[in-house]
Amino acid sequence: MNTTGRLAKPLAVLSLAALALTGCGDKDKSAAPAASSAAATTSAAAAPSSAPAAAPTKAGATKAGATASSGTSSGDAKPEGDVPQCTTKQLTFTVEKVAQPAGNALITATNTGATCRVPFSEPVITAGGVTANRVGPEGDEPALETGTSAYARVLLAPGNGATPTKVSSLTIAMTAGESPVTVKIGGGSAQVTEPQVTVFFGSGDAALAS
Known part of the structure; x- marks a missing residue:
């Protein structure tokens, strides 16, 4: 076997x-x-996240910084064009002779009404029946607040040899279309020949130096 x-x-x-x-x-x-790896993956997916969820953003919300940089303050000054022109009636006038320059007088216009802008054209001045020539200079139309003043120089006697006229007052209007007011010359009467007048300035010194 x-x-x-x-x-x-x-x-x-x-x-x-x-x-x-x-x-x-x-x-x-x-x-x-x-099997162990699959179980670990399932546990990780089911565990809640410890990081806080981001807050939802409301529709149309704007950052404060953007608003501040692009916004306009309600206290902004009005554009110059929105300020009405000063009228003769809302101003009070004084006229004072000055020692220098000789033969000149200083006109002061004080605003008694709401803020207005002084027209850049010279005021209409008449002395002894003679209308003053406008000598400028041209410039801006500054705003004149309530209680503040503007100043213009009037040359009463240019010294051109013409026969003078003795006057004790001037008639003044801001524009040709308004009724003038009569203002007494401070410091006594003055001799007038062919008067000249400047525009209004922010100070008397600036007006007399023009």
Whole structure:
């Protein structure tokens, strides 16, 4: 009898069984980490975030900085064109002779009404029936607030050799279309030939230096 052949068959069967068991064990080991990784991923997704959620932005909201930089203050001064022109009636006038320059007088116009702008054209001045020539200079039309004054110089006697007329007052109007007012010359009467008048200035010194 062939004893070796009989023993070989059972040994072959046992070897195959051992290999099968070894393969199963390896599969189980490789599957374990994958399962652990999947479980960790699921736990991380389910855990709540510790960072605070951003607050929702309301529609149309504007940053304060942008508003401040682009806004306009309600206290801004009015544009010059919105200030009405001064009228003769809302001003009070004085006329004073001055020592220097010789033969000149200083007109002071004080605003007794609301803020107005002084017209850049020279005032209409008449002395002894003669209308003063306008000598400028042309400039802006400054705003004259209530209680403040503007000043103009009137040259009564230019010294051109003409026969003078003695006067004690001037008639003054801000524009030719208004009724003039009569203003007494302070410091006594004056000799007038061909008078000249400047525009109004912000100070008496500026008017006399013009």
